[in-house]
Amino acid sequence: MSAPYNHKAIEQKWRSNWAKNPVNVNDGKKPKYYCLDMFPYPSGNGLHVGHWRGYVISDVWSRYKMLKGHYVIHPMGWDAFGLPAENYAIKMGTHPAKSTAENVEKFKEQLSDIAAIYDWDMEVNTTDPAFYKWTQWIFVKMFKEGLAYEKEFPINWCPSCKTGLANEEVVNGCCERCGAEVTKKNLRQWMLKITKYAERLLNDLDKLDWPEKVKKMQTDWIGKSYGAEVDFPVEGRDEKITVYTTRPDTLYGATFMVLAPEHPLAASLAVPETKEAVDKYIYDASMKSNVDRLQDKEKTGVFTGSYAINPLNQAKTPIWLSDYVLADYGTGAIMCVPAHDDRDFAFAKKFDIPIIQVIAKDGKEIENMTEAYTEASGIMIHSGEWDGMESAVLKKEAPHMIEKRGLGKATVNYKLRDWVFSRQRYWGEPIPIIHCPKCGNVPVPEEELPLMLPDVTSYEPTGTGESPLAAIEEWVNCRCPVCGADAKRETNTMPQWAGSSWYFLRYVDNHNDKELVSKEKADQYLPVDMYIGGVEHAVLHLLYSRFYTKFLYDIGAVDFDEPFHKLFNQGMITGKNGIKMSKSKGNVVSPDDLVRDYGCDSLRMYELFVGPPELDAEWDDRGIDGVSRFLKRFWKLALDSREADVKATTEMVKLRHRLIYDITQRLESFSLNTVISGFMEYNNKLMEIAKKAGGIDAETIETFLILMAPFAPHMAEELWEIYGHNTSVFENRWPEADESAMKDDEIEVPVQINGKTRAVIRIPADAGKEEALAAGKEAVADKLDGSIVKEIYVPKKIINIVQKPGK
């Protein structure tokens, strides 16, 4: 009788063995592989089974790479600054520094249950002054390069979080964090000129082995478009209005013009008769929240009373104001071609503005137009000298023609906006800038960094647009590092993204107080080969990190310009009916009980077995029994086989190599759920053989152990030891399948008649067509009627005999 599998004792034993003798060591000869997890914000709620999934995937991948002969960099750290940490501290009535430290401890404890090969010597914490020194250093560098600048303008403001937000943090007009409706607030802000990198951020996506979905999201977010800026002189005035259009080919069809209510000329275009209505419209628009503005699909607008002159045909074009034109995109003014744009069409219909078709659809002019014809395909009509041209061609050429004639210029536009970088909150990196009345904005000298976040007792947000730091006079008042005059510190802090935009660079050199990361370490270990995490950061963290890396590349701090070579997004683990796990829903499943009852190895495997790693999966506790049973059966098979000590049969050897082949293939294609089912399948087959043979040969069992080691490391180590080895199972190399050993002499081939399987025959694997068909026909002889039309043999796959139907 073999000893039952005692997960508790075995897992404890190996946990302490690994602590003494780590399995992932850098001997300086092995090639590196950097496998990174998105580091967590250490929340007070602890880990749930959803967190586990990503960490298990990355650990399995890391251990696999280890067995493939790599030194694996697999670090972990804490994204501990930011709103959630601060809000949590406020709720608990404690200081965020204290609650964060406690939460980190709690998280680390729970994380240890996963038994990942994290190298804790590399640990980083964004709130550690030795870390944020470099977060601030990057900001100073950006300031010196002119990429960080101050600006006052109406920004997105979350009234609940009491802070300004970046565009990326506003989702459907609501705060990404708390869901509150975002309003506008006029505030002095620090901005990062991410738009300067728009083109590179867009182009370099091609270099990345990332999910298409994420690339697409970033492409859309950057939102590049080609078009022209065209100048429309205002009638009777010495001013002109510049519009941006992607369809300069339709210029002859412009029957009106619309300005955003926030356009600088908007109010001044009113004439005495329209002044009241125009002012009211501008005022009303300024009062509308983002959400209202988004939801009101019904067009509103007001005629200013002024006209602009179409520079091409000198047509008098009425100027309107409407909030469907956005002030901060393009020039904040558009020419309107109702015949060829849906929105302009709706507006023209509502306000009874003429519609002029300038592109013939299917060679014809449309009578009684009911919707805009928006495709750039067809011959130009009513377009003066452009008549007869192909619209698609003209669309490309028109910007240059307009530029040549001095009527405007060809331009490129992006949806991407500069990054609103300051937050009016306490728990973040202080922005290292000093406001000097004489010298203006002066960065804190690099040798004085880090600029410490002052320790205070009261840090709650003021809600006024001022940071809580503004109230700390002894901190705010300082001297200008340039001229020595009395000066004041910047009191805003950085957003949570500041630290997470570069943390992955710091792991490999986390104690360096001279550089962000040394050249040697960077060359040796960076960049990241595989990055694993949820898809929710597609246009936030992942875009910001790329921007930061490119900047650091430009100033020579690193010599690569993309941080993450390969990206994998794991799906979310949800509760029943796909509902997101959350404390308030009460559907959070903690891994703690499962680890206690089933063991770490079982839970690791079940996390993968729940479904394809890239898809969301509903958690069902009961499923873990299947994995647990499998592990117990394998355990028993291994122990019984050890005792029986049987010689390998060709059948066992064949299965051994097929196992290697199948598992490796599935692993390489990241089909981790089928890797687990593969283990189960082969275990079932081996048990069947062992029933007859008394056991399985040692080499096959040991091969199984090595393959399973990344998934169930504790059991693999224990059995490896039981099999008489005094080294770790991870000192092995990943086995390779010998395809010649996998082959069958005889194969099973289904025989179909008219596509329906009527028999299955066994034939020699190397049987020729004649031989196979003869055997096939013999097997279904009683069902053949002599009217054979066609005979098909796909080698090793199938036989299909086609006969006339009806008999």
Add this chain to the structure above:
RNA sequence: GCAGGAGUGGCGGAAUUGGCAGACGCGCAGGCUUCAGGUGCCUGUGGUCGCAAGAUCGUGUGGGUUCAAGUCCCAUCUCCUGCACCA
């Protein structure tokens, strides 16, 4: 509205990319072990007809290509995700 993804047993899911649909697991049913519960082991498990052998239908829906379609093509419905007045 636009873009992307997905629809397969009671459930999670598999299918070497055009070649026996439902691997693997959960659940369920019957049996063995047990004083009993649990565990463990064995058998069965898409629908319909049949004691059975077997037949027949079957991958959201409708059509098509093919000797052969979950897989390819056309149309259509539903769900999820992202973007959304970006001129």
